[in-house]
Amino acid sequence: MSIPIHTCPPAELPACEPLDILVVAPHPDDAELGMGGTIAKMISEGMRVGVLDLTTGEPTPHGSESIRRQETCVATDALALTWRGNAGLPNRMLVHTLEARALVASYFRMLRPRWIFAPYWTDAHPDHVAATEIVEAARFWAKLSKTDMPGERFHPERIYYYFCIHLRLAIDPDWIVDISDHWPAKLASIQAYHSQFIVGRPTDPPTMIDQLHHEAANWGRIINRRYGEPFATKEPLAMKSIRDLI
Ligand SMILES: [Zn+2]
Secondary structure: OOOOEOOOOOOHHHOOOOOOOOEEEEEOOOHHHHHHHHHHHHOOOOOOEEEOOOOOOHHHHOOOOHHHHHHHHHHHHHHOOOOOOOOOOOOOOOOOOOHHHHHHHHHHHHOOOOOEEEEEOOOOOHHHHHHHHHHHHHHHOOOOOOOOOOOOOOOOOOEEEEEOOOOOOOOOOOOEOOOOOHHHHHHHHHOHHHHHHHHOOOOOOOOHHHHHHHHHHHHHHHHHOOOEEEEOOOOOOOOOOOHHOO
């Protein structure tokens, strides 16, 4: 069953159980591109995973606000997300202001995610760089007391970074998740954004979808699995058991 996409101010969000994970994305489709397979995997393991899109992502050459909203619903269903919201910040003009920081910190206080995922910190797209700065600062601000931000003070335990970048970087990830069983869900969530990845795109191979497939297969090859997704961290990783390594 489809879940709603929340667009109200954080203070007006319906009460919900704390999330395990909140993925913050500059635009609808970034979370799917960067870590759709890992999201599907975490949900299949019973985790509560939400995505907060900071902007509508519009205007774009082949989209509109209503088309993007509809596509976001289809992608949300494809991943079976627990929660999704849109913060309504301005696309193409995303800036790390105190207002944006307070807004995102308010989402953290209301949703109480144990871990957050932000875009990788180096990117050609200014919205992506701003999103990373906003999320890092909002994580700190979420724990402030004596503030007019809604909700109780809260500090997400960890912040990690997914790759959805507009530079041809030879990236050096800190770890790779095996998404072999969840590539079909990731693919469906990306194809949901028909106006972005199908309409007007070159149809000769390799198409954009072909390239995403090759990338996932390459990360999978590196870990001796079929498909993978790379991640980065600034703080050392901690794990409960060495058995989780493959
Ligand atoms: Zn983006």
